Amino acid sequence: MTKRLSDFDIGLLLTLDALLKHQNVTHAAARLNITQSALSARLTRLRQLLNDPLFTTAASGRGMIPTPHALALEPELTRLLERLSDFVNTAHLFDPATSKRVYRIAATDNPAAILAPDLIPRFKSQAPNAKVAFTVPDKPRIVEHLEQGDIDLFIGAAEDGSSGLIGQKLFEEEFVTAQRHGHPRGKGSITLDEFCALDHLLISTSGGHFAGMIDDALAEISRSRNVTVSIQSYALAPLVLENSDLICTLPRRFLRRFAQVLDLFEAPLQRPRPHMAAQTGDTERSQRSRGVVAEHHAIVPATTCRAIRASEAGSRQPCRQPDRTACRAANSVRRHRRPRSPRPSAST
Structure with missing residues (x-):
């Protein structure tokens, strides 16, 4: 029995x-x-x-x-x-105001750059004694790290996670093209011919590549562009654009923060809008976690059992502090899936 x-x-x-x-x-x-x-x-x-x-x-x-x-x-x-x-x-309720935990979030460069500026002020206002750490995700081992308590939340492209994880769509990506103020081409809308003729900056998250999703979309209509600079960090892109005549096509949510130095234009080609998701492990450890959840581009306090748990400070042992309650016990099922094989890193 x-x-x-x-x-x-x-x-x-x-x-x-x-x-x-x-x-x-x-x-x-x-x-x-x-x-x-x-x-x-x-x-x-x-x-x-x-x-x-x-x-x-x-x-x-x-x-x-x-x-x-x-x-x-x-x-x-x-x-x-x-x-x-x-x-x-009847379980003990988590109080973020008294929590001293360290929350650990694995996020790829793009969503981290978009979410962190909104998350950190809200996080500090709700949990002033807690800490949050953003880490670079090891995508092939995301499920394993969530189940073992090494990370609490994965934020990235939905396809980089797993169907065995609890997930929530955060936002869709809308890509726009950016150039520096005072660019020689002027401020008018950009045509497809101009787009293909100008020099481009590309973000290669795996490093060193000169083609990505935009090039795939152009190839579908028998066109190509001239990518002359490839960098690995989203944070570096605005600095490069501000000091060169390069153009770059990136998510609007990221680029709009730099409107004081960059002009933004609708990209002259159609492409699918990928969406970013937050995913957490469907394990007993995750069931006992509480914290904050990401919703769209803002971070709001957790009021449901979809909370996240984290710690990145020093020890790699799962957090065992008393505020890790069984709040999500009624929403979950233990699943132990083998991580998927690595996917190529995205470039834009």
Whole structure:
């Protein structure tokens, strides 16, 4: 009996509850804030543990029909989740004003440059005794580092994370082209021919590359540009642009902070808008964490169980301070996924 009970976790119970309420994989996955593939994996696990199909596809092809066994479980499942919710609500509440923890955020250069100026003042106002550390993410090991408590939050392109993580979309990237004030080409809108003829600055996050996403978009319309300078840091880009006749195409959220020295123009080509996401581990350590969450370009206090946990000071051991409560116990399922293979670093 003990072994069978240990095979269950809260995430499986929440999955069964969501499927019973919505009888639709898409809607249930949206309610749990997970992908449909992750929900299907949980359903497969439930079927194995309960030795019952639980749901069958509706004759119309839309939605799912619960089996008699699934319907018989529903009343007790509801009572169980209510009791669990009552238990979680009695847990010690985290108070950021008294926290002395160190929060550790792994963020790629672009979102770090966009979010840090807004995050740090808000963070200090809400948690004056706490510390925050931005680190460079080791993308192939993001899941491992989150599960082990080495980092608390990963912020970057959504595809660099994992479907097994709890994630929240922060913002879409809109790319614009920048040049220095007083650029010889003038202040008019930039044409595609001008864009291709001018010298460009490129940010290569992996270092040393002279082609990136913009070049891919140009190649699709049989055009190319002249990239003459490649740098690895977003922070260096405004300085280079201010002191040269180069142009550069980067996210608007980043460039607009330098409007006092740069002119911004709509880029003369269409390209998809990638979005940045915040992702945290779906593990027991993460369940006990509280802190702040990122939302769009501002940072707001955590009022739900989607909190983050962090520390980057000295020791690599997970934080064990008493403010790491079980606030997210009712929202999660333990998942231990192997990290994905490395992806090429993005360039723009």
